[in-house]
Amino acid sequence: MIDRLKIEENAAKPAPSCTLVIFGITGDLVHRLLMPAFYNLARWKCLPADFAIVGVGRSEISVEQLRNDFSQALQRYTAAKAEEARLDAFDQNAWESVIHRLAYVRGHVDDPAIYQNLFQCLNKLKPDTGGNVLFYLAVAPQFFAPIVQRIGEAGLAREGEGAWRRIVIEKPFGRDLVSAKALNRTTLQVFREDQIFRMDHFLGKETVQNILAFRFGNGLFEPLWNRDRIDHVQITVAETVGVERRGAFYDVPGALRDMVPNHLMQLFSMVTMEPPISFGADAVRDKKREVLMAVRSLSESDAVEYAVRGQYEGGTVGGRAMRSYREESNVDPASRTETYAALRLEIDNWRWAGVPFYLRTGKAMRTRSTEIAIRFKETPLAIFFGAAVKQCVPNWLVLQIQPNEGISLQFGAKGPGPDLKLSAVKMGFLYKDYFSTSPSTGYETLIYDAMLGDATQFQRADNIEAGWRLIQPLLDAWADGQSIFASYPAGSAGRREAESLLARDGRAWRPT
Secondary structure (H helix, E strand, O other), X not given: OOOHHHHHOOOOOOOOOEEEEEEOOOOHHHHHHXXXXXXXXXXXXXXXXXXXXXXXXXXXXXXXXXXXXXXXXXXXXXXXXXXXXXXXXXXXXXXXXXXXXXXXEEOOOOOHHHXXXXXXXXXXXXXXXXXOEEEEEOOOHHHHHHHHHHHHHOOOOOOEOOEOEEEEEOOOOOOOHHHHHHHHHHHHHHOOHHHEEEOOHHHHOHHHHHHHHHHHOOXXXXXXXXXXOEEEEEEXXXXXXXXXXXXXXXXXXXXXXXXHHHHHHHHHHHHHOOOOOOOOHHHHHHHHHHHHHOEOOOOOOHHHHOEEEEEEEOEEEOOEEEOOHHXXXXXXXXXXXXXXXXXXXXXXXXXXXXXXXXXXXXXOEOXXXXXXXXXXXXXXXXXXXXXXXXXXXXXXXXXXXXXXXXXXXXXXXXXXXXXXXXXXXXXXXXXXXXXXXXXXXXXXXXXXXXXXXXXXXXXXXXXXXXXXXXXXXXXXXXXXXXXXXXXXXXXXXXXXXXXXXXXXXXXXXXXX
């Protein structure tokens, strides 16, 4: 796993020589995230000296125009980041070391001729890149399986003469358990598991990578990480934005499919997994799968009792008026796609038995926040009976993933004055205050790891299927109309009914 601080100290070695083949090179993902990530890796001296990018797309565009488009997009990216991070001027040399290595192959991914052209192109690049190839599928999910099959038919996945072939597949990996299994079967017919890198960009964020280091590297916290000391856990991924221009895509999966089996399940499994024997890829992923398999199975009837969904209506977010979801571009005016989902899970194992986990995600929310909040059990009040203390201050350990990456601890302390009164105080740190880090897209770590062949931060087939297995009953029940479907105002904390998930247990959501 990459350590960005070490990169800035020139401690990280460059990745091995390779060619990166990007399907969907003209798309928004490549412009906004991938190319800035390559630029950052070049600045950090992590790209190999012999490196090439071969883009595949349908647009009738010259490679010169494509390079110009990327350059303009990167200038906008760096301009937006410069003020907040006090960056130096744009590094033209680093960018040119990336963009001048770009080639373009035009055509539709269903056309076998593209893959023959790729075969010839990769052969020409072989003397410089050693024949190593990393395929990257930055395309819509419906093209994943066809592209993988075409790669296999063209012989592009075959390894030989010490060269490797790998593939990165963006989320969502399937849209339910059946499709996830089918996509795994297709992919594993062409590539081995160790060649497949299923991308979840959340795992590239510094605070997410720090979860395991924080848990297992601190003797202060690991002994408390169990049912004896922890009352419950809340995991929140709240966004202030609506679907914006992604209505055509979003109206198909909705919040549950889009966020829970990948982003939220990754955070959930990292918080709850047992210690691995090492930080090797399979050692970590074995423990993730183990804890996911221990989650108590939900039934379709549980969709009403333990899960809530909703859709945002018109409102105000941050002083800006926002129209309802059904009024967004490319959204069905009668859509019943959820933009908010909350659920309650329990784990039937020795460490976590009886500890509830509450997960929620939503769009058009009051504030933008991704956090893991761990509530510790209260101490007995016996010694305070003679004082005016009616309740102890709740102890929270909060891992803030975004926007202000850091960790905070809330505990009780006596307030000033003659009376014994407990007040809540906080200790905490922000990454930006302690570490000299540069702005990043979150993809740098994952691209670098894929080039190195380190799959620790990528999902394995069985982990993917375990995540889908947990939410499949909810998908089935919601498809059959077995749950209440209600709206919530844009700019709120989500559906009020979600409070009942915790209220029946005598708990409440942390304010967002």
